[in-house]
Amino acid sequence: MALTGKVAVVSGASRGIGRAIAIRLAQEGAKVVIDHPGDDDAALETMSDIQKFGGEAISVKADVSSSPEVEFLFRETLETYHTVDILVNNAGICPFVDWFEVTEDLWDRVHAINLKGAFLCSQYASKIMRDHHHGGRIISISSISALVGGGLQTHYTPTKAGIRSLMQSLAIVLGPYGITCNSILPGSILTDINRDHYADKKILERDVNRIPLGRLGTPDDIAGVAAFLASDDARYITGADILVDGGLFVNLQ
Ligand SMILES: NC(=O)C1=CN([C@@H]2O[C@H](COP(=O)(O)OP(=O)(O)OC[C@H]3O[C@@H](n4cnc5c(N)ncnc54)[C@H](O)[C@@H]3O)[C@@H](O)[C@H]2O)C=CC1
Ligand SMILES: C[C@H](O)[C@@H]1OC(=O)[C@H](O)[C@@H]1O
Secondary structure, X not given: OOOOOOEEEXXXXXXXXHHHHHHHHHHOOOEEEEEEOOOHHHHHHHHHHHHHOOOEEEEEEOOOOOHHHHHHHHHHHHHHXXXXXXXXXXXXXXXXXXXXXXXXHHHHHHHHHHHHHXXXXXXXXXXXXXHHOOOEEEEEEOOHHHOOOOXXXXXXXXXXXXXXXXXXXXXXXXHHHOEXXXXXXXXXXXXXXXXXXXXXXXHHHHHHHOOOOOOOEOHHHHHHHHHHHHOHHXXXXXXXXXXXXXXXXXXXX
């Protein structure tokens, strides 16, 4: 197994893409820390799915937008597994809201969870990786929205562009420590984040028709790419993006 003996922290791993990544990394042999913001039942389900195939995981309640809670997340990780080799910055929210209705509070909340959360987790994880002298992998779930706009996502797309930019800058700073920093840019993946949005069949049909591969993505479509970036095969990749969108981005005409 490609990740045997590695310790991976996955933020927002109770559901959706984070959950699929946590399970896939555990299938590859990693010991996984399932971060969640208080989503206990779903986090326990992720953990029990991992334990069913003999994988190892713990779950830790920590809101990534809070520095003391992120400190707690990494303290618990060190107490149980003694190091961190892989961080996946996945936690995120995307309320679909009209531009004229976007409040300062909403703007701040989305930025605090999506972008500040990636900053806090990356800084805590990279200090451990630096001090333990074994290199590491930081993988952030940005979005196709780092490259294009979204009419109902004016408060969200800047956070995804920011995460991609953070990974590029961290690739420079952390390269000398053997820590790679990359982004995955998913297109439209059906999860709880957009389930209500896609309950509107017209919106669903419109979006699917724009995807050359003819379907929305699944969390597993992203999990395999995260496992690759965490593996030794990706050792010379840093500061890069992998767009995983079924061809949506190139479908202009
Ligand atoms: N579903 C999609 O089409 C796309 C999703 N993404 C990104 O993928 C990531 C995962 O989203 P999905 O799995 O789709 O949505 P989801 O809603 O299924 O999962 C989001 C996860 O983040 C966790 N979370 C929310 N606030 C948190 C906080 N303060 N601290 C810790 N965890 C928190 C939730 O508990 C949940 O496990 C997000 O960053 C999202 O922006 C990017 C591109 C497309
Ligand atoms: C949640 C949305 O469906 C999803 O989020 C993104 O980042 C993509 O751009 C999609 O719009």
